[in-house]
Amino acid sequence: MKAIERDEAVRLCLEGERLSPAERERLAAERLRELVAYVREHSAYYQKAYREVGEDFRLSDLPPVTKKELMADYGAWVTDPRVTEEGVRDYVRSDEALEKLYLGKYTALTTSGTTGKPMPMVRDACHNTIHSAMIQTRLLREVDPDLMNPVRHRIASIIILDPSVSSYSGFLKMQRANPGYEKNTLAIALTEDIDEIVEKLNRFQPDLITGYPSILAVIGKAGQEGRLRIQPQAIACSAETLTEKVYHTLRGAFGCPVLNNYCSTEGGEAAMSCSGGKLHVNEDWVIIEPVDKDGRPVPEGSWSEGVYVTDLTNYVQPIIRYYMEDKVRIRGEACPCGSTLPVMEIRGREAGTIEIGGKVLFSSLFEQALEHVPGVLAVQIAQKSERRFHIRLVPSSEGEREKAAEEVKERVLGLFEKSGVRSVEVTVVPERPRPNKRGGKVKFFVKELEEG
Ligand SMILES: [Zn+2]
Incomplete structure (x- = not known):
C-alpha cells in the first residue's frame, strides 16, 4: 500500500x-x-x-x-x-x-x-x-483550519441520530477522540421541531454548524428573521445539492463562509x-x-x-x-x-421517476421547474398514491408562504398537464421536507404510497 x-x-x-x-x-x-x-x-x-x-x-x-x-x-x-x-x-x-x-x-x-x-x-x-x-487546504481555506477541532471550537451538527449513518458516527468519533470536550459538541436531531432547534443553537452558540442544505435553509431563515442569534465562523453542508438560493440565504443571515x-x-x-x-x-x-x-x-x-x-x-x-x-x-x-x-x-442527487397512468416522468423536470420560484428555499414532492401528491416547502419568510405555495402548485399542475397527465390532486401541506430514514438526506421527490 x-x-x-x-x-x-x-x-x-x-x-x-x-x-x-x-x-x-x-x-x-x-x-x-x-x-x-x-x-x-x-x-x-x-x-x-x-x-x-x-x-x-x-x-x-x-x-x-x-x-x-x-x-x-x-x-x-x-x-x-x-x-x-x-x-x-x-x-x-x-x-x-x-x-x-x-x-x-x-x-x-x-x-x-x-x-x-x-x-x-x-x-x-x-x-x-x-x-x-x-479539506484543510481547500474547503477550510477561508476559515480557521482548526475549526473542526472541538478542543478549540464549538461544533453543532444537525443530523439523524443513528450511529449507522456516517455523519453521526463521525460526530461520535470526534467526541471520543477528544474526551473532556464533549461540552463543545452538540448533536441535534434533524427531525426536531424548528423552534427547539433554534433554542438549542441560541443556547449553545456554535462556531461551526454542520448539516444538510434542506435543514440549513430553515436555519438560515430563522437567522434572517432574527429568531436565531448566533455568530458562527462557518456553516458546512454536504450530501444534498446546495442551491444558490440557500447559499445566499445562509451567507446573508450569518455573514460567514458557507462550505459545501x-x-x-x-x-x-x-x-x-x-x-x-x-x-x-x-x-x-x-x-x-x-x-x-x-x-x-x-x-x-x-x-x-x-x-x-x-x-x-x-x-x-x-x-x-x-x-x-x-x-x-x-x-x-x-x-x-x-x-x-x-x-x-x-x-438532484438521487433523482427519481414518477409513474402515473402508465407514463413515466422524470422528477428532475419538476425540480428544474421549481428551481427559481420566488420565496421558496426548499421544496419536496411526495407521491401519496398514484394521482395524489403532497408538496412540502420552506418559504423564504412566513409572509411569503401562501404566495409561494400557490406558485409551486401551479407549476406542478402545469407540468403534469404538459406531460399529458390529467386528474391529479396536488396539495401543499404545512410540513417541512422529510429526510429519508437511512442517511437523513432530503430527496426532492419521494414515493410515500399509502396502503389501498
Ligand atoms: Zn471559485
Missing part, C-alpha cells in the same frame, strides 16, 4: 491547485498509472477486467464498473484479502468502530443508498491523509466550494467524467446523466471509473475566486 505523510499530502494539495489544467491532467494520469499498476497486481477483479488493456493506456481505455458488478465479487475487488463484506458490516455496526480502525489500519463505512443493500467501503491511510489534507462539499462514500471528497460558493473539482486526486445514459462523455457545458468517478488515493478498495447517478455539468469557465480547478454544478 502507498504511504504518505501528512505534511507531504498538504504540500501536494497546495501545489496541485497552482498547476495549470494541462499540468494537472498529466499529474493525474501519472497517479492513475501508479494506481492501475497496483490494482493489476493486487485485485483479482481488476486484473481480469483490465486483461485487454495495454501498458500504455488512457483513462477512457479502462472499462467502467458498477456497484452491482463490484459487489458480486467483493472479495476479488479489494486488494487486502483480510477485508470481507461481512467483516466490514460487523465492524461498522460495532462499538469498536468508534475507537479502533478496521483491521488496525482502515476506516470503514457503508453507503447510505435508499435502494439496494448498503455497500461496505474501506479506505486506507493514503486516502484518509490526502482527503483530509484537501460534493462527496460520496465511494469516492470521498470530489469537489469543494470556494469563496464564491462554486464547487471546484479536486481533479488532481479525484477524476469526474460526466457521461450520458450510454456512458459516453457529454460535451463540456452539458448536463450529464451520470458520472464515472476515479479516486486516485484509495488503494485498498479501488474506485476506478465507477458509475454514479449524479447529474453534473462542468463548464470550462474561470471562477472569480482565482482557482483553476474546474467548476462543477450538480443537480
Whole structure:
C-alpha cells in the first residue's frame, strides 16, 4: 500500500491547485498509472477486467464498473484479502468502530443508498491523509483550519441520530477522540421541531454548524428573521445539492463562509466550494467524467446523466471509473475566486421517476421547474398514491408562504398537464421536507404510497 505523510499530502494539495489544467491532467494520469499498476497486481477483479488493456493506456481505455458488478465479487475487488463484506458490516455496526480502525489500519463505512443493500467501503491511510489534507487546504481555506477541532471550537451538527449513518458516527468519533470536550459538541436531531432547534443553537452558540442544505435553509431563515442569534465562523453542508438560493440565504443571515462539499462514500471528497460558493473539482486526486445514459462523455457545458468517478488515493478498495447517478455539468469557465480547478454544478442527487397512468416522468423536470420560484428555499414532492401528491416547502419568510405555495402548485399542475397527465390532486401541506430514514438526506421527490 502507498504511504504518505501528512505534511507531504498538504504540500501536494497546495501545489496541485497552482498547476495549470494541462499540468494537472498529466499529474493525474501519472497517479492513475501508479494506481492501475497496483490494482493489476493486487485485485483479482481488476486484473481480469483490465486483461485487454495495454501498458500504455488512457483513462477512457479502462472499462467502467458498477456497484452491482463490484459487489458480486467483493472479495476479488479489494486488494487486502483480510477485508470481507461481512467483516466490514460487523465492524461498522460495532462499538469498536468508534475507537479502533478496521483491521488496525482502515476506516470503514457503508453507503447510505435508499435502494439496494448498503455497500461496505474501506479506505486506507493514503486516502484518509490526502482527503483530509484537501479539506484543510481547500474547503477550510477561508476559515480557521482548526475549526473542526472541538478542543478549540464549538461544533453543532444537525443530523439523524443513528450511529449507522456516517455523519453521526463521525460526530461520535470526534467526541471520543477528544474526551473532556464533549461540552463543545452538540448533536441535534434533524427531525426536531424548528423552534427547539433554534433554542438549542441560541443556547449553545456554535462556531461551526454542520448539516444538510434542506435543514440549513430553515436555519438560515430563522437567522434572517432574527429568531436565531448566533455568530458562527462557518456553516458546512454536504450530501444534498446546495442551491444558490440557500447559499445566499445562509451567507446573508450569518455573514460567514458557507462550505459545501460534493462527496460520496465511494469516492470521498470530489469537489469543494470556494469563496464564491462554486464547487471546484479536486481533479488532481479525484477524476469526474460526466457521461450520458450510454456512458459516453457529454460535451463540456452539458448536463450529464451520470458520472464515472476515479479516486486516485484509495488503494485498498479501488474506485476506478465507477458509475454514479449524479447529474453534473462542468463548464470550462474561470471562477472569480482565482482557482483553476474546474467548476462543477450538480443537480438532484438521487433523482427519481414518477409513474402515473402508465407514463413515466422524470422528477428532475419538476425540480428544474421549481428551481427559481420566488420565496421558496426548499421544496419536496411526495407521491401519496398514484394521482395524489403532497408538496412540502420552506418559504423564504412566513409572509411569503401562501404566495409561494400557490406558485409551486401551479407549476406542478402545469407540468403534469404538459406531460399529458390529467386528474391529479396536488396539495401543499404545512410540513417541512422529510429526510429519508437511512442517511437523513432530503430527496426532492419521494414515493410515500399509502396502503389501498
Ligand atoms: Zn471559485
